[in-house]
Amino acid sequence: MMQQIYPTTPHNYSFELNKDFHFAAAHYVPVEDAGKCKHTHGHTYFANITIAGDTLDHSGFLVNFKTIKDLIHRRFDHGILNRDPAFSDEKPDYFPTTEVVARTIYEIVQAHLDTLQNQPVCLQVFLRETPTSYCVYRPKGAV
DSSP, X not given: OOOOOOOOOOOOOSEEEXXXXXXXXXXXXXXXXXXXXXXXXXXXXXXXXEEEESOOOTTSOSSOHHXXXXXXXXHHTTEEGXXXXXXXXXXXXXXXXXXXXXXXXXXXXXHHHTTSTTOOEEEEEEEEEETTEEEEEOOTTOO
């Protein structure tokens, strides 16, 4: 994998973990204004998830890298995002745009982190849809 430099967010945590992975998925944006994107098409999405915290778990991990990848990869890889219950063809805030997919990845990851005793937090999700287009999602108040 080619080394990538990501936008960063300042924080005061002792540890910062970044997990890179990709997944292939199709989607469409169900409005006329979406142009060609209103038709079903696919991308190889590239994601980077930034997690931070102060306490390691019983294995010496902030969080297991494999777990983070599996949460997203198993759910979205080789699927049609519009069919996932996280997305909607009725509500613009839930159309599977890059912005909404990035936010959804954050929500999935943070929900898992909330179950961990050491309580790490997801600081940002970087999601590249094409070689020239990406989105960074940072939840308000995460830092």
